[in-house]
Amino acid sequence: MAEQTQVHREQAGINAAAVRSAETAESTQQRLPRCRKLLFQFEVDMYAKIKTERLSFIRHNQTRLRADDYIYLHDAVADDRNANRLGNMVILPSSFTSCPRYMHERTQDAMTYVRHYCRPDLFITFTCNSKWDEISNELLPGQQSYDRHDVVARVFHLKLKQLMDYITTGAIFGAVRCHIYTIEWQKRGLPNAHILTWLWFHVPSTGSMWPAKQWFTLHERRFPIHARHPTVQHLSVHLENGQRVYFTEANLQQQLQEPRDTTLTAFFKLCTLDDFARTLLYCQLPAYYTFDASTKCWKRRVQGSSVPDHPGIYQTDALARVYTVHPNNRECFFLRIILHHVVGPVSFHHLRTVEGHVCATFHETCRRLGLLKDDAQWREALEEAATVRSPA
Template identity: 25%
Template sequence: MYQRYQDAMTLVQIYEKPDIMLTMTCNPNWNEIKYQLLPGQSSQDRPDLITGIFKSKFEEFKKDIVDRGVLGKVRSYSYVIEYQKRGLPHVHMLVIFENNDKLCTPDHFDSIVRAEIPSQTEEPNLHKAVFHHMIHGPCGSINPNCPCMINGKCKKNFPKPFVEYTSRGNDSYPLYRRREGGQVSITNNDNVFIDNGWVVPYNPWLVLKYDCHINVEVCGGIKCVKYIYKYIHKGPDRVALELQNGQNSDEIQQYVDGRCICAPEALWRIFSFEFSRMYPSIIRLQLHTPNQHFVYFNPQQHVSDLLADDDNSKTMLTEFFKINCDPDLTGKYLYREFPQYYTRIKSGKKWIRRRSNNKVVGRVYVVSPTEGERFYLRILLNHVRGPTSFEDLMTVNGVTYSTFKESAQMRGLPQQDDYVKQCLEEAHSVKMSYSFRRLFVSILVFCQPTTVRELWDEFHHCMCEDYGREISSNNLIINKLLLEI
């Protein structure tokens, strides 16, 4: 799951942060489901209908968002399918727009997202759809037993405050326009009313077309982006079960991973539908020093047979070197650019020219500065075009050096701590504050940068994002951060 999260954050580095997050939930009362039920059946009795119809609805939804660009021209997207406790499927989808369609101002936010109850006289159909699908709870004093209530407070912070105009939030979601008024009764005797503070943000066109809950959120700052990417790639919920059989129980057998799979999810797996997808796809590129790559083998095989098999010496990196031996490709591609033009054939362990026009992004595995030569090998591969071998990377102006570090230094790559800044800039996109602090300390210890104060001034705010939620004073945050480091 962490690799998928890093893949997603790679797209953030290339295409900037996501613009919107969409959450679409299955409606068990869709007409397509009700028309196929037998007498006496409910939608819960037909998980095959729920699965198949939600799949078809989502494919149409994806065409509207990605192909037809109803919200804007899409440059990249990522989604994951999840299931609620009661078995209904829902999808979380992140979308990155083209530069011309970026959501930059509150006026742009209002053109896509609304958070108010529409007028029953002017928009009767939308009013009905929003009332049925886009009202939270209600919870609080109206319904203290609502599942969202924790210690007497809604964990989603409903009802939201009234505001006259949409504005940017504090490095989080925007504050959508919610004007006073728009009260609607939720009981037959008109004793309980809800207002715009209970409305979940939505897009009118999508809610009307699909007749289900579709939450649309504009992504604010980097904290929001990191949370969302980790949220959609967190994987299924798990629970540890302790099994005991009498007095003489085996401790090793006591703990097992347990997972509850509902019927619609089981059918989704049986039908081999995709649970997640990311576009452009990310190709993770192997990184290893000479003769230090992984080899998978059968324990029954003899060592001499393993060494005699040429396929065991082939890796992504060595085959990249081999392709670069072609005179027409000399000095043409960086390692991370290579997957855009060549595709990897796993069976033959080789690269072949890419025929499709699908976008692909190459990502070289992240390496800590504490790994020494492997770290400097990554620096060389990110700057040297078309290398033909490890020796070629270690050769500068006709002189072959004994280490990758010396080669990088002679090429001027680590000068003035530029490589350290690049490492920290990349890490800020993919790491949370705690991991970023550990990396900063590792760089101070093992890389011995010369401009420590400049690095601190530039990146200290990246290391204290989590402290900002606990401490209001900036001086206290910095003091606590320095103590930890």
């Protein structure tokens, strides 16, 4: 714990030092912005230090935080095996920006929009213009736009936000159903955004898209390279006692006695208490409920459109993405199929019950439900795979 606290302090110290060093103040006569390529080298070095500290934090906590399936963890401890040897080390998580898991997760979320709303109606490329007045006015004497990447990035970010506001709120192309964009940098150093937009219907554009006069404040330092709307809730799927458990040596016994709920097991508990939840499929849940990551439970949404005949229930445009399962993992694969066809389950036992008969496997359940009479599930799997891999 002391080492972890020290890592936090060192990382916070480096982040704060980097921000303070990049300040441009009149008292220092704006020395750093005048250094040009030397400033670039300084910024790259500081960015590399920040990234290194983040990676170092993840690496140093791998030895403390481990992951394993709950059932295997329970059996291993029951056999008096050494807790230090249990579990797999956690690799670079998807929360680390631009890592392979991060990119794969964002791609899967984008395919969720395609699956729900078909192909996008608009593909828009928004590129930074180094001659924008908002950039030129901030340059010091003798400077070019490529000498001030900080100004270029901030102005681009603010203009992109205003563009998205014109597209979504202003509806210059029509009412927007959903959108997603990602930002990348060209080889010459200018940022550009690729925007996908799904429309409800088309409305002709009227007037100029940009107002006659705009005000941009250069106060934001960092901005995300990815944004989307609506939100996509990730839903786990696993067999009974097959959920992933994250544990340390200190909380091992607690995790064995009281494993934390997943989105699936929390859905079972919700269905036992909430009448409206028993009318929903697993993939329909996020539109009406939000998952509290701290308490690991589903809660009714407090905003959105009121659902007729159901007081206190609100519907939003939130989407769900149930994690994919490879067909080789047969039982979990068939469980995922059942979850897309059975409403309001309260347990795994309930999911295996068909007309009063308790099936031995989920494969048998699928056959009794008529989900395996033909090759429909294989066609759906191939179509989903084709959609995910398609560049369209």
